[in-house]
Amino acid sequence: xxxxxxxxxxxxxxxxxxxxxxxxxxxxxxxxxxxxxxxxxxxxxxxxxxxxxxxxxxxxxxxxxxxxxxxxxxxxxxxxxxxxxxxxxxxxxxxxxxxxxxxxxxxxxxxxxxxxxxxxxxxxxxxxxxxxxxxxxxxxxxxxxxxxxxxxxxxxxxxxxxxxxxxxxxxxxxxxxxxxxxxx
Numbered sequence: 758x759x760x761x762x763x764x765x766x767x768x769x770x771x772x773x774x775x776x777x778x779x780x781x782x783x784x785x786x787x788x789x790x791x792x793x794x795x796x797x798x799x800x801x802x803x804x805x806x807x808x809x810x811x812x813x814x815x816x817x818x819x820x821x822x823x824x825x826x827x828x829x830x831x832x833x834x835x836x837x838x839x840x841x842x843x844x845x846x847x848x849x850x851x852x853x854x855x856x857x858x859x860x861x862x863x864x865x866x867x868x869x870x871x872x873x874x875x876x877x878x879x880x881x882x883x884x885x886x887x888x889x890x891x892x893x894x895x896x897x898x899x900x901x902x903x904x905x906x907x908x909x910x911x912x913x914x915x916x917x918x919x920x921x922x923x924x925x926x927x928x929x930x931x932x933x934x935x936x937x938x939x940x941x
Contacts, residue, residue, distance in 0.1 A: 835851045
């Protein structure tokens with residue numbers, strides 16, 4: 758005859774299998790075979806559902822400086838520079854090139870024919886507007902403090918923008934362009 762420990766173990770395994778079966782049945786759409794669907798039909802909706810444990814406080818690049826908001830901003834807005842996952846090195850994103858052209862000038866050349874998601878052209882003027890806006894709004898909860906060394910932004914031509922820095926040789930500035938201060 759089976760011991761009490763063995764009976765409890767068999768009962769626990771049976772209960773676990775039953776719970777797993779019920780869970781899988783609850784997750785299905787109830788259809789099988791030829792009547793089963795293979796996914797969403799992509800109906801229209803104005804809601805965006807995001808799964809996160811972080812609070813999203815804003816989707817305005819001039820006001821976000823928290824993890825939840827930045828996670829969304831990072832997926833919605835383009836950045837001049839990007840820090841690839843697992844790498845300490847900053848790489849051009851929508852920039853074709855970026856480098857110091859003098860100790861207090863960081864010049865970014867944009868890739869040609871860039872467009873925003875709505876189809877409007879993304880130019881050096883757009884970049885200047887974005888950085889000037891962050892500094893002008895100066896939200897105490899926003900990323901403007903990351904731009905403490907930015908003196909001004911200059912448009913050289915439609916695809917070239919020059920960042921004039923207050924202090925020379927700021928090797929952290931490229932990183933700032935990939936941070937919460939960097940969305941265009």
